[in-house]
Amino acid sequence: xxxxxxxxxxxxxxxxxxxxxxxxxxxxxxxxxxxxxxxxxxxxxxxxxxxxxxxxxxxxxxxxxxxxxxxxxxxxxxxxxxxxxxxxxxxxxxxxxxxxxxxxxxxxxxxxxxxxxxxxxxxxxxxxxxxxxxxxxxxxxxxxxxxxxxxxxxxxxxxxxxxxxxxxxxxxxxxxxxxxxxxxxxxxxxxxxxxxxxxxxxxxxxxxxxxxxxxxxxxxx
Amino acid sequence: xxxxxxxxxxxxxxxxxxxxxxxxxxxxxxxxxxxxxxxxxxxxxxxxxxxxxxxxxxxxxxxxxxxxxxxxxxxxxxxxxxxxxxxxxxxxxxxxxxxxxxxxxxxxxxxxxxxxxxxxxxxxxxxxxxxxxxxxxxxxxxxxxxxxxxxxxxxxxxxxxxxxxxxxxxxxxxxxxxxxxxxxxxxxxxxxxxxxxxxxxxxxxxxxxxxxxxxxxxxxxxxxxxxxxxxxxxxxxxxxxxxxxxxxxxxxxxxxxxxxxxxxxx
Numbered sequence: 483x484x485x486x487x488x489x490x491x492x493x494x495x496x497x498x499x500x501x502x503x504x505x506x507x508x509x510x511x512x513x514x515x516x517x518x519x520x521x522x523x524x525x526x527x528x529x530x531x532x533x534x535x536x537x538x539x540x541x542x543x544x545x546x547x548x549x550x551x552x553x554x555x556x557x558x559x560x561x562x563x564x565x566x567x568x569x570x571x572x573x574x575x576x577x578x579x580x581x582x583x584x585x586x587x588x589x590x591x592x593x594x595x596x597x598x599x600x601x602x603x604x605x606x607x608x609x610x611x612x613x614x615x616x617x618x619x620x621x622x623x624x625x626x627x628x629x630x631x632x633x634x635x636x637x638x639x640x641x642x643x644x645x646x647x648x649x650x651x652x653x654x655x656x657x658x659x660x661x662x663x664x665x666x667x668x669x670x671x672x673x674x675x676x677x678x679x680x681x682x683x684x685x686x687x688x689x690x691x692x693x694x695x696x697x698x699x700x701x702x703x
Numbered sequence: 704x705x706x707x708x709x710x711x712x713x714x715x716x717x718x719x720x721x722x723x724x725x726x727x728x729x730x731x732x733x734x735x736x737x738x739x740x741x742x743x744x745x746x747x748x749x750x751x752x753x754x755x756x757x758x759x760x761x762x763x764x765x766x767x768x769x770x771x772x773x774x775x776x777x778x779x780x781x782x783x784x785x786x787x788x789x790x791x792x793x794x795x796x797x798x799x800x801x802x803x804x805x806x807x808x809x810x811x812x813x814x815x816x817x818x819x820x821x822x823x824x825x826x827x828x829x830x831x832x833x834x835x836x837x838x839x840x841x842x843x844x845x846x847x848x849x850x851x852x853x854x855x856x857x858x859x860x861x862x863x864x865x866x867x868x869x870x871x872x873x874x875x876x877x878x879x880x881x882x883x884x885x886x887x888x889x890x891x892x893x894x895x896x897x898x899x900x901x902x903x904x905x906x907x908x909x910x911x912x913x914x915x916x917x918x919x920x921x922x923x924x925x926x927x928x929x930x931x932x933x934x935x936x937x938x939x940x941x942x943x944x945x946x947x948x949x950x951x952x953x954x955x956x957x958x959x960x961x962x963x964x965x966x967x968x969x
Contacts, residue, residue, distance in 0.1 A: 560880075563887040571873060571889075649880065651849065651873035660788050661874065664853025667815045669792045 492671045495662055502658035503679060509572075509654055510641040510687075513579035517640065518633075520580060521587020525625070526617060528588060529595045539588065546585035552646055554578045559650040575647040575654075583640050590632050594625030627699045634691035641687055642680065655679065731933040732776065735800055741778050743769040744785040744799040748877040751898055751958040752805045752823075764958040768822055768925075769803040771950070775941055786877060787853055791815050794928045801934065802926035805896075807855050817931060818924035819938040822951055824964040827856045827918040830885070830899050831892035837915040844869035849881050849890035856894030859918045885912065894918060898959045922966060939968075 528539045546554065558581075559574040569577060598621050606620040626633070648657030659676045663669045735741055745753045745765055752765040761782055773780035785793050790806060793799045794816050808818050829848075831837050837846075840863040848864075850856045852874040864870035873890055875881040882899065884890045886906040892915070893899070903909045925942075927934050945951055946966065955963035 556880075556883075559889060560883045560887050563889060568888065648852075648874070649876050651875050651880075651884070657852075657874065660852055660876070663788050664857065667791055667812060669788070669795070 487671055487674075488668065489671050489675070491666045492662065492668050492675055495666075498658055498662070499655065499675065499679065502653065502655035503683065505653050505658075506641075506644050506655040506683070509575060509579060509644040509647065509652075510637075512576050513583055513644070514637050514640055516576070516580035517583025517587050520584025521591050522622070524584060524588030525591035525595055526622075528592050530617075543585045543588050546582055547589070551578070551582050551643055552649060554582055555647060555650050571647075571650050571652040574650055575644075575652040579640065579644065579647070582643070583636065586636050587633065590629050590636060591625060593632075594627075594629035595621055597628045598624050630695050630699065634688075634695065637691060638684055638687055641684060645680075730928075730931055732937045735934070736776060736778060739778055740781050741769075741773045741776055741801075742781045742783060742799045743772070744783045744790060744793045744802040744804060745769060746786060746790075746804040746877075747784055748786070748879050749805050750878070750902055764823060764954050765803045765805065765923075767954055767958075768945075769801075771945070772801075772803070772925075772938075772941065787851060788876075790926065794926055797928060800927070801938070805923050806926045807921040808924045809855065812926075816926045816929055817935050818926060819935055820942055820968040821922035821924050821966045822942050822945070823955065824920060824922045824966055825959070825961075826897045826920045827854075827859065827894060828897050828899070829892055829894055829915040829918065830903070830912055831915050832911045833913050834911070835891065837892060839916060840867050840870070843867065843892060846891035847871045847873055847889070848892050848894065849873045849875060849884045850894040851875055851878055851881050854894075855921055856918060860894045882906075897961065901960060920964065 524539050524543070527535045528543075529536075531539070555575065555578045558569065558578040559571065562569070562574075602624075603616060603620060606616045611620065644654055645656040647654055648660060651657075655676055659672050663672045666672065745761060747753045747755050747761050747763075747766075749763075749765075751763050753761060753763040756762045761784075766782070769780055769782070783793065783799050785799075785802070785804065787804075790802045790804055791812065794802055802816075805823075806812075806818070808821060812818075829837060829843070835846075837843065840860075843860075843863065844867050848860055848870055850860055850872065857874065860870070861872060864872050873884070875884060878895065881890075881893055881895060882902055885893045885903065886908065897914065897917075900912065900914060903912045925938050927938070942951075951966075952963040955961060
């Protein structure tokens with residue numbers, strides 16, 4: 483092979499790649515938080531809401547889960563300005579990623595809600611718990627616990643999904659890597675370096691989610 | 704880096720390369736003819752050089768040059784679609800015989816690949832709405848300026864942004880996204896080829912845009928793998944005849960609606 487690997491020209495830009503890591507983490511964390519909020523509200527609305535609430539949620543879930551994330555990004559960034567909703571690249575990225583995760587989280591959490599035995603909810607009602615406390619303690623917490631592995635897998639996918647937002651000119655690790663490729667022309671080296679970085683990021687995230695799961699659901703095993 | 708680690712990494716890369724479906728290791732003109740097909744990397748998102756026509760068939764200045772290259776060699780052309788950042792890797796991994804994709808000739812790129820003599824040329828310009836007064840880099844301060852990642856405009860405008868703080872650069876992956884950002888008002892100005900106007904005019908508000916000032920004139924060469932002098936020498940000879948016969952001038956008018964600029968050789 484004619485091209486010997488040279489990591490030197492890439493590693494001198496490590497500071498820029500690390501800045502990209504920061505932006506990737508920021509995108510992932512913000513969109514996971516927002517997406518989870520959408521998911522919780524969506525799952526409750528879909529499971530217990532009247533038809534005029536549950537049907538639009540079902541439509542949202544189907545729409546998002548049956549279209550590619552890239553198209554959703556394009557829609558938020560390129561199409562919404564036509565009706566006067568203009569977001570910067572970064573905001574549009576977080577928005578699209580959150581809406582995307584929200585649909586998946588809704589569906590995952592709904593499965594968790596359905597796994598709660600009806601008898602458990604009736605027992606809570608007969609004990610005179612308020613609706614809020616029933617939803618929070620009797621339904622939501624056991625529901626999240628039941629689907630926590632699926633949910634954290636979705637969060638990991640979300641972390642890796644941030645790598646395509648360069649398409650709408652948002653800055654993150656992959657976009658910065660692509661800039662470096664064009665500056666140094668060391669594509670193999672750059673992509674090997676960011677593959678290692680993503681691997682470490684995902685491993686770290688997996689550990690955090692596993693630890694978080696153990697911490698949150700320790701009280702009943 | 705220790706030799707052992709180097710070897711493991713190189714092994715991994717070779718292993719990854721081996722997994723790619725179509726590795727075409729044709730080096731010489733003879734080998735290409737013996738194989739019975741010419742494999743060319745093109746980008747179908749860079750109108751008017753490479754794009755899909757109404758029947759979704761690749762067409763454009765570059766596509767036609769590549770097709771003529773196959774005709775001259777007497778073999779059919781197989782097109783491999785690459786994006787702008789994928790052009791050099793396509794040659795490094797020997798997935799294609801040559802890259803015909805608005806490949807501006809730069810010394811930095813020539814470290815990794817070899818170029819033929821230029822077959823086309825165009826100017827990079829700044830395009831913005833008519834209502835915006837822009838005539839130099841200084842006027843871009845405080846504005847969002849879009850460009851395609853890794854193009855020559857990227858280099859010039861990034862340097863301009865460093866010299867004139869306040870220019871916000873937005874890098875898009877392809878030209879279509881860049882034009883869309885301009886049309887939808889997500890950027891205030893864009894750096895791109897001088898033909899950009901033709902395409903902007905197709906948009907509903909396309910008449911609102913105009914060329915503001917020229918950044919630089921670029922020359923496009925056909926890229927081949929480093930050291931592939933056999934194919935490069937044939938390309939140079941063939942391009943010379945194509946230019947002498949007026950074919951390139953006709954293509955320039957057909958696709959760019961602009962005369963072919965003087966093409967220096969090296």
